[in-house]
Amino acid sequence: MPQPPKNLKDFNSLVQIIADLRGPEGCAWDLQQTHESLVPYAIEETHELAEAIESHDDEHIREELGDVLFQVILHAQLGSERKVFTITDIVQTLSEKLVRRHPHVFSGLKVSGTDEIIENWDKIKKEEALAKNKKSKIINIPEGLPALQRASKIGDKTKKVNFDWTEVKAVLTQLKEEITELEEAMEESVSPESFSHMTHEMGDVLFSAAQLSRHLNIEPETSLREANRRFLVRFEKMFELSGLSLEAFTALPQEEKEEIWGRVKQIVP
The missing domain is CATH 1.10.287.1080 (MazG-like)
Known part of the structure; x- marks a missing residue:
């Protein structure tokens, strides 16, 4: 039987808890999940977070942020089991993207205001798509949005x-x-x-x-x-x-x- 970590404030402890949920003696529900089966839950959790934010209830916001984080780490665990990506890979990809898309912060690029920041952001996204040999659409907005x-x-x-x-x-x-x-x-x-x-x-x-x-x-x-x-x-x-x-x-x-x-x-x- 897996033992809960002693330090429940540690991020790596959380990662281990979710790995244990998917382990041989883990939770039957978690073991059944796939990236695809979790899509409705990801959508539901983000809507619940939005509701918490709009209610200005800090405790509720904290709880719902945790539920969203659970979704992220659970997907990372699934990726790790498939040997395609880990939580470390996700952190690295996000960090690289944030640095790359904020040249006005990390590369000394001068901008006149938020309009130019957004313009640069869109330009960089198109360059990223070209680098991945993806055809960049004029309008590229996720269909999964409300x-x-x-x-x-x-x-x-x-x-x-x-x-x-x-x-x-x-x-x-x-x-x-x-x-x-x-x-x-x-x-x-x-x-x-x-x-x-x-x-x-x-x-x-x-x-x-x-x-x-x-x-x-x-x-x-x-x-x-x-x-x-x-x-x-x-x-x-x-x-x-x-x-x-x-x-x-x-x-x-x-x-x-x-x-x-x-x-x-x-x-x-």
Whole structure:
């Protein structure tokens, strides 16, 4: 039976704990995992970290950072078992990348501000791709990002080649046009083709909404998460104010629900 390390504050002790989880007498769940099976957990943990950060709860942030770190070291252990990379290789690769992509810090390059720093960063990334014989796309954004965040980043990239709205009112006009087109699609007779059309137009509405957020300097994912939380707080308060059981609340007429909802909005802005 593996023995827990004496110094639980030591990074190498953590690496050993995770190696033991994958060892002959380790955890059945950990032993079943692969890089691919862990993808949903990596996504879930980063979202939980984002939630902790936005709640301004330092203890929660500390805990969630640990969960993210667990994912990193577990992937490193899998790589080590396959003899393709270790945690040391990951640290080295990251260190080299950070030094290489920050010439204004480590190589004495003079820059005028953050815009030039970002420009240099993108240039270095393209050079890295060429060095690896990878074709560098004009817009290269991970498909695994949340869709609204990816849409916003697409707009950031197209702006750099002067393909963007010049003023925020123009983006708002575009969004209104897309909503009109969605309304027209909704009026079509029901069919697989009309559903596909509605899906297409809804996508355009959401994409345009993300671009409007970008022009207003609002991160769309953050804004939507806040809206989700606000709705849930209001909904719980709405149920509380009704004083009803869940069954009775469900049967309550829509007009009465709307009346309670209006009162809740005065209590929970």
